[in-house]
Amino acid sequence: xxxxxxxxxxxxxxxxxxxxxxxxxxxxxxxxxxxxxxxxxxxxxxxxxxxxxxxxxxxxxxxxxxxxxxxxxxxxxxxxxxxxxxxxxxxxxxxxxxxxxxxxxxxxxxxxxxxxxxxxxxxxxxxxxxxxxxxxxxxxxxxxxxxxxxxxxxxxxxxxxxxxxxxxxxxxxxxxxxxxxxxxxxxxxxxxxxxxxxxxxxxxxxxxxxxxxxxxxxxxxxxxxxxxxxxxxxxxxxxxxxxxxxxxxxxxxxxxxxxxxxxxxxxxxxxxxxxxxxxxxxxxxxxxxxxxxxxxxxxxxxxxxxxxxxxxxxxxxxxxxxxxxxxxxxxxxxxxxxxxxxxxxxxxxxxxxxxxxxxxxxxxxxxxxxxxxxxxxxxxxxxxxxxxxxxxxxxxxx
Amino acid sequence: xxxxxxxxxxxxxxxxxxxxxxxxxxxxxxxxxxxxxxxxxxxxxxxxxxxxxxxxxxxxxxxxxxxxxxxxxx
Ligand SMILES: Cc1cc2nc3c(=O)[nH]c(=O)nc-3n(C[C@H](O)[C@H](O)[C@H](O)COP(=O)(O)OP(=O)(O)OC[C@H]3O[C@@H](n4cnc5c(N)ncnc54)[C@H](O)[C@@H]3O)c2cc1C
Ligand code: SF4
Ligand code: SF4
Numbered sequence: 412x413x414x415x416x417x418x419x420x421x422x423x424x425x426x427x428x429x430x431x432x433x434x435x436x437x438x439x440x441x442x443x444x445x446x447x448x449x450x451x452x453x454x455x456x457x458x459x460x461x462x463x464x465x466x467x468x469x470x471x472x473x474x475x476x477x478x479x480x481x482x483x484x485x486x487x488x489x490x491x492x493x494x495x496x497x498x499x500x501x502x503x504x505x506x507x508x509x510x511x512x513x514x515x516x517x518x519x520x521x522x523x524x525x526x527x528x529x530x531x532x533x534x535x536x537x538x539x540x541x542x543x544x545x546x547x548x549x550x551x552x553x554x555x556x557x558x559x560x561x562x563x564x565x566x567x568x569x570x571x572x573x574x575x576x577x578x579x580x581x582x583x584x585x586x587x588x589x590x591x592x593x594x595x596x597x598x599x600x601x602x603x604x605x606x607x608x609x610x611x612x613x614x615x616x617x618x619x620x621x622x623x624x625x626x627x628x629x630x631x632x633x634x635x636x637x638x639x640x641x642x643x644x645x646x647x648x649x650x651x652x653x654x655x656x657x658x659x660x661x662x663x664x665x666x667x668x669x670x671x672x673x674x675x676x677x678x679x680x681x682x683x684x685x686x687x688x689x690x691x692x693x694x695x696x697x698x699x700x701x702x703x704x705x706x707x708x709x710x711x712x713x714x715x716x717x718x719x720x721x722x723x724x725x726x727x728x729x730x731x732x733x734x735x736x737x738x739x740x741x742x743x744x745x746x747x748x749x750x751x752x753x754x755x756x757x758x759x760x761x762x763x764x765x766x767x768x769x770x771x772x773x774x775x776x777x778x779x780x781x782x783x784x785x786x787x788x789x790x791x792x793x794x795x796x797x798x799x800x801x802x803x804x805x806x807x808x809x
Numbered sequence: 810x811x812x813x814x815x816x817x818x819x820x821x822x823x824x825x826x827x828x829x830x831x832x833x834x835x836x837x838x839x840x841x842x843x844x845x846x847x848x849x850x851x852x853x854x855x856x857x858x859x860x861x862x863x864x865x866x867x868x869x870x871x872x873x874x875x876x877x878x879x880x881x882x883x
Binding site for chain 2: 446448453531568569570571572576581582583588590643646648669670671673
């Protein structure tokens with residue numbers, strides 16, 4: 412740890428690692444700090460990512476890929492199952508990663524590109540100068556050190572405390588936190604090539620339950636429910652235990668995972684003087700799927716590129732960093748977040764009977780092209796009773 | 810070791826208790842606290858002085874590791 416860098420990255424998840432690697436590759440001096448003693452552990456993720464999405468950042472490597480998927484299955488509250496083969500599911504089809512190794516690989520590459528990396532090193536405060544962020548204070552084994560930087564990239568995940576200390580409200584609304592629990596289970600009967608999503612108010616209120624294969628007889632079995640629906644006796648873990656005891660009574664749990672995923676709209680602004688916020692910390696998780704690995708890497712790369720440009724011009728003010736905020740919002744990722752937030756808001760209000768009706772008719776469709784709008788159009792044709800709601804959804808999607 | 814007991818007074822404050830034997834140190838509670846009162850120091854969840862005892866964090870915890878009580882730590 413030196414006392415000055417061009418860029419400080421707070422948090423060693425996929426977002427922070429890609430940001431650090433990108434900035435270092437462009438010749439900046441970079442410091443990446445992770446507060447946990449090990450990168451990637453404990454895991455807070457179901458580890459699914461689309462093939463094309465992953466390929467944008469790194470070539471797939473069997474050392475950190477647990478399973479390759481061929482399709483997905485969506486199960487309605489009444490048990491109706493809808494299968495999406497790879498051609499239809501598009502980017503939904505991909506891999507289940509082994510994030511302990513994946514996250515390490517990303518950080519290793521950042522280090523290899525020249526970034527300084529420190530673990531068990533926690534950012535405890537920003538260094539502020541007239542309201543502008545000029546670095547961060549770190550704590551390592553009880554000792555505090557001040558590190559100056561032109562730009563700080565906050566990649567501190569769902570907790571998102573760094574930006575808060577800089578005066579930005581990152582609080583996730585209770586109804587828009589997916590409170591989650593997951594077991595890595597083994598010795599269970601599953602389809603090792605298909606991800607399964609189970610919906611319904613009894614199974615997972617305002618969320619879903621997932622089975623993501625990690626091998627022949629091994630899978631991440633997990634659930635996320637709305638914080639609004641969580642409480643004593645009906646927490647994420649209670650729903651998961653209920654499901655697991657009936658579906659996989661003989662299964663063995665070899666890892667116990669908990670976490671929170673934001674499914675709110677992104678922060679209204681993700682830059683400030685000397686500061687950029689990326690990944691989960693910026694609340695850029697896909698609100699429909701809860702997927703955030705790609706979005707973290709995408710915003711990480713963009714933030715680093717913006718830092719390079721700003722630093723070369725000697726201006727790291729909010730205005731100079733604003734192109735980062737504008738670019739991700741206009742990107743396909745930003746547009747997908749906006750659209751999927753609308754779809755999520757629509758879906759969580761549907762009673763189980765309507766969800767059943769939609770999945771029943773979608774299951775009988777054979778769409779060549781699986782776009783959201785073509786799906787809605789077909790569903791409207793087949794579900795006269797749902798036309799009003801579906802039309803409202805279609806309109807909200809523009 | 811700290812011990813907790815119920816205080817029979819009118820102005821005792823509500824406070825947040827962390828059941829460390831249950832907590833899975835995931836940070837879910839940290840993200841919803843309107844006061845920014847919670848912080849994860851690796852596997853240790855720390856409750857700051859700005860906590861108002863509102864209970865939002867206790868509601869969302871996936872494991873039920875948080876509890877708002879009228880007790881006072883001594
Ligand atoms: C149960 C669950 C299932 C999920 N399933 C999927 C899935 O299948 N697919 C998908 O794409 N996404 C999934 N997600 C979301 C995904 O895990 C996140 O979107 C992704 O990890 C975000 O990456 P990030 O780099 O922004 O943050 P993180 O990966 O959370 O990394 C942030 C890092 O910052 C560190 N940190 C925090 N504060 C400080 C500090 N003060 N100083 C130093 N370091 C700090 C943290 O310790 C952490 O390591 C899931 C999430 C959960 C909880
Ligand atoms: S949400 Fe619960 S399990 Fe997670 S850190 Fe907070 S108290 Fe611990
Ligand atoms: S009780 Fe309320 S104020 Fe206190 S830590 Fe929990 S959410 Fe924050």
